[in-house]
Amino acid sequence: MTADQVKVHPVPERLLDASKNPVPYVDSMEKYKAMWTESVEKPDQFFGKLANELLTWSKPFNTVRHGSFEQGDVAWFLEGELNVSYNCIDRHALANPNKVAVIHEGDELNKVRKITYGELLREVCQMANTLKNLGVRKGDAVAIYMPMIPEAIVAMLACARIGAVHSVVFAGFSAESLRDRVIDCSARVVITSDEGRRGGKSVATKRIVDEALGTNQTQVENVIVFRRTGAHIDWVEHRDLWWHDEMAKARSFCPPEPMNAEDPLFLLYTSGSTGTPKGILHTTGGYILGAAATVKYIFDYHEGDIHACMADIGWVTGHTYIVYGPLALGGTTVLFESTPTYPDPSRFWELIEKHKITQFYTAPTAIRALRRLGDQWVEKHDLSSLRVIGSVGEPINPEAWDWYNEKVGRGQCAVVDTYWQTETGSIIISPLPGSHPTKPGSATLPFFGIKPEILDPTTGKIIEESHETGVLAISQPWPSMARSVFNNHSRFVETYLKPYPGYYFTGDGAYRDEDGYIWVQGRVDDVINVSGHRLSTAEIESALVHHGAVAEAAVIGGHDDLTGQCIHAFVSVRPNVDASQGLDKELTILVRKIIGPFATPKRIYIVSDHPKTRSGKIMRRILRKIVNGEQDSLGDISTLADQSVVPKLIALVHDGR
Ligand code: PRX
Numbered sequence: 001m002t003a004d005q006v007k008v009h010p011v012p013e014r015l016l017d018a019s020k021n022p023v024p025y026v027d028s029m030e031k032y033k034a035m036w037t038e039s040v041e042k043p044d045q046f047f048g049k050l051a052n053e054l055l056t057w058s059k060p061f062n063t064v065r066h067g068s069f070e071q072g073d074v075a076w077f078l079e080g081e082l083n084v085s086y087n088c089i090d091r092h093a094l095a096n097p098n099k100v101a102v103i104h105e106g107d108e109l110n111k112v113r114k115i116t117y118g119e120l121l122r123e124v125c126q127m128a129n130t131l132k133n134l135g136v137r138k139g140d141a142v143a144i145y146m147p148m149i150p151e152a153i154v155a156m157l158a159c160a161r162i163g164a165v166h167s168v169v170f171a172g173f174s175a176e177s178l179r180d181r182v183i184d185c186s187a188r189v190v191i192t193s194d195e196g197r198r199g200g201k202s203v204a205t206k207r208i209v210d211e212a213l214g215t216n217q218t219q220v221e222n223v224i225v226f227r228r229t230g231a232h233i234d235w236v237e238h239r240d241l242w243w244h245d246e247m248a249k250a251r252s253f254c255p256p257e258p259m260n261a262e263d264p265l266f267l268l269y270t271s272g273s274t275g276t277p278k279g280i281l282h283t284t285g286g287y288i289l290g291a292a293a294t295v296k297y298i299f300d301y302h303e304g305d306i307h308a309c310m311a312d313i314g315w316v317t318g319h320t321y322i323v324y325g326p327l328a329l330g331g332t333t334v335l336f337e338s339t340p341t342y343p344d345p346s347r348f349w350e351l352i353e354k355h356k357i358t359q360f361y362t363a364p365t366a367i368r369a370l371r372r373l374g375d376q377w378v379e380k381h382d383l384s385s386l387r388v389i390g391s392v393g394e395p396i397n398p399e400a401w402d403w404y405n406e407k408v409g410r411g412q413c414a415v416v417d418t419y420w421q422t423e424t425g426s427i428i429i430s431p432l433p434g435s436h437p438t439k440p441g442s443a444t445l446p447f448f449g450i451k452p453e454i455l456d457p458t459t460g461k462i463i464e465e466s467h468e469t470g471v472l473a474i475s476q477p478w479p480s481m482a483r484s485v486f487n488n489h490s491r492f493v494e495t496y497l498k499p500y501p502g503y504y505f506t507g508d509g510a511y512r513d514e515d516g517y518i519w520v521q522g523r524v525d526d527v528i529n530v531s532g533h534r535l536s537t538a539e540i541e542s543a544l545v546h547h548g549a550v551a552e553a554a555v556i557g558g559h560d561d562l563t564g565q566c567i568h569a570f571v572s573v574r575p576n577v578d579a580s581q582g583l584d585k586e587l588t589i590l591v592r593k594i595i596g597p598f599a600t601p602k603r604i605y606i607v608s609d610h611p612k613t614r615s616g617k618i619m620r621r622i623l624r625k626i627v628n629g630e631q632d633s634l635g636d637i638s639t640l641a642d643q644s645v646v647p648k649l650i651a652l653v654h655d656g657r
Contacts, residue, residue: 007439009415014412015413015433027435028434036446036448040450043476048064050448054296054329055087055328056091059082064077070501076261077479079261081260084324089157093118099332102332102335104334106197106338107338115150117330120154122253125158125254126250126252128159130249134241136164137164138263139263141167141186141187142188142190142191145178145209147195148196148312148335149193151191153313160266161254162254163257165267168313170596171205173595178212179217187219187220188220188221189221189223191223191224192205192209192225193228195229196337202231206223206234222240225241266319267282268280268282270534271536272507279485280423281483286478286480288328289479292324295321295329298388298431298432299321299325299388299416300414306356306359307326307332308333308360309361310340341369345377349383352381359386360389360408361391361418362392365564367404386408389405390415391415392532393531394532395520396417401415401441402440423481424480425482428478429518431443439517443519443520451476452472452474454471454472454510456470457470460500460501466513468511469521471500472510472518473506475502507525507527508521508523528565530557532564537557540553540601543599546594547583547586549573549574550587552572554569554610554620555567555569555570556627567603568602568604568627570605570610570649571605579606587601605653610645612640626646626654631654
């Protein structure tokens with residue numbers, strides 16, 4: 001987008017009016033710049049102070065920062081000890097036990113459960129003791145496969161309390177994906193529920209866990225099952241335990257385990273360029289500081305606010321902005337079990353009105369879907385409690401941004417387009433509500449401690465010119481960045497630190513505009529982003545070739561107005577296979593079974609051949625251009641072994657022939 005097409009939105013006046021709402025912590029661009037400059041030039045001073053201000057340490061740290069990208073040994077707050085569950089619960093429960101920590105809005109309308117800090121402390125302690133009774137010790141991994149219910153938060157914090165490393169698996173993942181993740185982290189305990197409810201439908205969580213674990217095919221010794229719906233489920237004697245039975249036996253206080261700042265807190269699997277998902281490892285002190293600091297400054301959290309993040313706890317956004325960030329600050333967090341359109345498209349807006357939500361955080365795909373359904377749903381609700389509305393997961397298109405700003409924010413809220421990743425732990429590029437003029441489509445400027453650069457993809461040199469796209473990299477470590485890939489540190493170094501020595505490589509393309517604002521363009525690697533869900537093309541291809549009829553598969557991301565990107569698969573079949581008989585349906589089912597329903601391909605093309613180089617490499621760039629209607633600018637195709645496949649592919653994709 002050129003500079004003259006971009007509309008700049010100043011900070012809404014209402015936000016700076018102290019008679020209407022709390023004054024934002026950072027209320028001018030000068031203040032932001034001064035704080036940011038200190039944070040990158042004197043990080044020891046800046047983060048040393050912030051870590052003592054926002055967190056409670058059982059043993060102080062002496063060293064703020066250690067290590068480098070070159071050595072891959074980044075560490076923060078080295079000698080410090082703290083417990084994340086103490087920081088997220090005890091210190092607030094002791095001061096104010098009756099304050100609501102979690103508001104659970106159930107799938108069914110009007111099914112609301114409020115959990116105070118006092119109650120949360122007791123439940124987390126009981127679950128922590130339950131895990132201890134089952135032999136879970138500091139450093140052990142626990143897998144959590146749960147719907148959006150408060151017990152999922154209890155399970156996560158119980159792990160944090162005893163120093164167990166949780167690995168939450170999104171409940172949309174299939175049994176096979178769950179099994180891979182459970183095996184990779186050697187979890188001995190899995191926590192689940194009998195079923196989940198979402199949009200009026202049941203999700204068979206326990207059945208999927210049973211399928212994933214098979215008959216003793218994994219090292220899992222116990223499955224703890226929370227009763228959510230009361231549906232009949234299969235029961236494996238000696239392995240399965242009811243949540244309520246175990247909780248009833250367990251003492252309701254459990255001392256928090258003192259953890260070193262660099263002890264692992266959790267693993268979260270995410271997709272990269274290659275086939276197998278990586279267990280991204282986050283540690284204790286730096287992660288919780290990033291979570292708390294971004295909720296404070298980017299969501300401008302003040303005492304009494306009601307913070308609502310609509311992500312699933314199975315993704316990093318749910319970890320940081322439903323659970324850890326808001327609770328670390330002693331806030332009230334909303335846990336939403338349903339969907340934006342159940343029972344009708346006013347569900348989000350009703351939620352905001354009902355609970356007087358002050359911060360609301362969702363994804364562009366949801367905004368686009370709701371915008372399409374018409375303004376009447378949003379217009380009939382009183383959304384005046386809102387101060388900050390956020391977007392995450394993919395670039396937000398200006399039309400969706402404008403609608404969000406005008407219809408949801410009523411032009412009176414800060415719109416924060418927040419850029420970050422599973423690996424960054426917390427938001428790294430975003431406006432701050434009281435200081436940044438915003439531009440629809442730009443995540444604007446870096447958060448404290450983040451020094452981004454745009455690099456030339458081939459030379460790795462810094463691009464100084466504005467409006468020139470390169471790859472987005474970060475030039476110095478920050479507290480909440482991932483420390484490793486579980487059990488595979490060299491993969492961590494190879495993926496993020498080696499491509500551009502001295503930098504953390506994000507995998508995204510971006511440019512800076514004349515004001516230094518960053519415009520993230522999307523992934524430059526083989527990762528695609530469907531409705532904010534991150535998928536690797538290699539992972540989908542490997543699922544497709546599981547089918548006996550498939551010889552080769554190539555998957556690319558096509559543009560989609562609603563979901564951002566969508567999956568297009570090009571599949572060639574083995575000789576003598578009849579592909580006319582519903583093969584595409586079988587392949588769709590297979591991908592859903594191996595990865596999960598959210599990985600469903602939008603289109604599967606059965607092709608006689610792929611566009612290949614002479615050495616046999618599929619040129620996915622050509623497929624991508626054809627799918628996205630750019631067949632007139634395919635670039636150099638002279639390296640193809642057989643150029644005649646190109647017109648055939650164009651005819652197949654665009655004319656269905
Ligand atoms: O491509 C970027 C995109 O989402 C990727 C990270 O995905 P994941 O690890 O699943 O985390 C998603 C939520 C933090 C990034 O590499 N992305 C995320 N937020 C934005 C974005 N792209 C543009 N603008 C954003 N605000």
